[in-house]
Amino acid sequence: MKKQHYPSINETLYTEVLPNGLEVMLLPKSDFHKTYGLFTTNYGSIDNEFVPIGEEDFIRVPDGIAHFLEHKLFEKETEDVFQRFGKQGASSNAFTSFTRTSYLFSSTDYVYKNIETLIDFVQDPYFTEESVNKEKGIIAQEIQMYQDDPNWRLYFGILNNMYPNHPLHIDIAGTVKSIEEITAEDLYTCYHTFYHPSNMNLFVVGKMDPEELMAFIRNNQAEKDFVKTEAIKRHFPIETAKDIIKEDSIQLSINRPKAIVGLKGLDTVPEDGYERLKYQTSIQLLLQLLFGMTSTNYLTMYNSGLIDDSFSFEFSLDRSFHFADFSSDTNEPERFANQIINDLLKAGSSPELNQKNLALAKKKMIGKHLQSLDSLEYIANQFSSSKFGNTTLFDLSDVINSIELDYLKYVQETFIRPEALSRFFIYPDENQ
Structure with a gap:
């Protein structure tokens, strides 16, 4: 052991x-x-x-x-x-x-x-x-x-x-x-x-x-018998940016329109466990700087009434896929989607990406991480669902501290691409 x-x-x-x-x-x-x-x-x-x-x-x-x-x-x-x-x-x-x-x-x-x-x-x-x-x-x-x-x-x-x-x-x-x-x-x-x-x-x-x-x-x-171990062979279709559906919509019985923007990861993620966790954490920090509740992008959308408290964003990374999504209830779904896309594509010149903001975001992330370690459920679920080789959940603070602004901008340049973006809307059904 x-x-x-x-x-x-x-x-x-x-x-x-x-x-x-x-x-x-x-x-x-x-x-x-x-x-x-x-x-x-x-x-x-x-x-x-x-x-x-x-x-x-x-x-x-x-x-x-x-x-x-x-x-x-x-x-x-x-x-x-x-x-x-x-x-x-x-x-x-x-x-x-x-x-x-x-x-x-x-x-x-x-x-x-x-x-x-x-x-x-x-x-x-x-x-x-x-x-x-x-x-x-x-x-x-x-x-x-x-x-x-x-x-x-x-x-x-x-x-x-x-x-x-x-x-x-x-x-x-x-x-x-x-x-x-x-x-x-x-x-x-x-x-x-x-x-x-x-x-x-x-x-x-x-x-x-x-x-x-x-x-x-x-x-x-x-005390139990199991057959000889075999490597599992899975198959997933190969997809490129050309396969992405740029826009689609449906109608449902809702009061206000809903909009979501997706950003699909087009490159393969690092194989090394430490680098994989660093890549994932860097994108989470990047999105927090660009769209967190204290960011200029968020405040501009919120103060203009474009979004409300329903606005959220997340990043998902797992075997065979990784992507980010940004969603909100909004009276102007197309304008919301355009604004998110515009903010993403201009992220490289965003004044939010600076040393001071990154340092604060890292401290906030570490604090939230340490607080989460008081939850038995959180620890077990994170360990069981996120495999990073020899790097574990308990290495996350060191990983966060290792992320520098240059690496964050490198991740921004490789992850955010215009051909990787998509929009989806749900409009109120006028027949109901």
């Missing part, structure tokens, strides 16, 4: 890769009464074309199957796993993203029993055609609920513009039509391919004895 101490934040992380390939990370927090466990597989909604384990040819599975599989793992032949966690004094849940599926619990008692339950239920699939067909109606209602959410439609509208061929633009839950195609056999195929321990990690944070807990987890896995 590897022990890594981070003196600047007084944290010690224990890690071990078990013989079956499972990566286990333990972070003791002696001043917490709660323990939080997160069991994650590197498998999400975009992984719909792959070579099944033990086979040679690529297959295409129905959209939404990763999310469907997440739902079905909780249902066993004789019981519902949620009820078992409840009897053990724990709350449990799960979620599926574009690239990950995670199962979790939090409790103050019966920690070992709950960790055992978490690992065992995820590693013991039970699917029947009857139970699969029963679930389809439930998930169809969930899909429809999100289709009625204007903000959800806005977000996936811009994703469809930026990634018209990539599965990123497809709703995580799939469509009503696609989930109707899912069979129990499909679920087992996806499960055995992506839920192998070598494609998963377990992160536990809270009150614990790391040596004892690691031995407990080690013994749990030693």
Whole structure:
């Protein structure tokens, strides 16, 4: 077991890769009464074309199957796993993203029993055609609920513009039509391919004895048999700037128009873990300087009534994609989009990009980061979803401090390009 101490934040992380390939990370927090466990597989909604384990040819599975599989793992032949966690004094849940599926619990008692339950239920699939067909109606209602959410439609509208061929633009839950195609056999195929321990990690944070807990987890896995590890082969379409849909819109039953601008990353991101985290953090700092609440760009739009408190922006980076988006409710959606695009394209000459502002933004980011480390959920989710090689969440303060203005301007020049921009609007439906 590897022990890594981070003196600047007084944290010690224990890690071990078990013989079956499972990566286990333990972070003791002696001043917490709660323990939080997160069991994650590197498998999400975009992984719909792959070579099944033990086979040679690529297959295409129905959209939404990763999310469907997440739902079905909780249902066993004789019981519902949620009820078992409840009897053990724990709350449990799960979620599926574009690239990950995670199962979790939090409790103050019966920690070992709950960790055992978490690992065992995820590693013991039970699917029947009857139970699969029963679930389809439930998930169809969930899909429809999100289709009625204007903000959800806005977000996936811009994703469809930026990634018209990539599965990123497809709703995580799939469509009503696609989930109707899912069979129990499909679920087992996806499960055995992506839920192998070598494609998963377990992160536990809270009150614990790391040596004892690691031995407990080690013994749990030693009692189970898994097939030989194989590298997972995924396929994603190759896209260029020419594939980007520059503008699109829909009408919904809303009171005010909504607008969103997307900026698609066209270059590959750094492979090295430290440089990858530095690249991601630099773009986050760049966007904060350009559009944060104290920036000239923000104040100009806000004071003129172009935006309100609904304005937001974010940057997303994961395997096979990275992009930024900027959105707001606004009475002038086209003007809003034009303003955002104009501010982005003129970022190189923006007076906001100076040493003083960067220093303040870095201090603010470090402060927010350190504050977030008081959340067990935040730590576990960040460690499990963001893989940076040997660089971890606990190195973020050093990464932030290393970012200089020259590098920030380099990132601005390479990331912000006119051919990478797109706009999407939602207008009120005049017929309703």
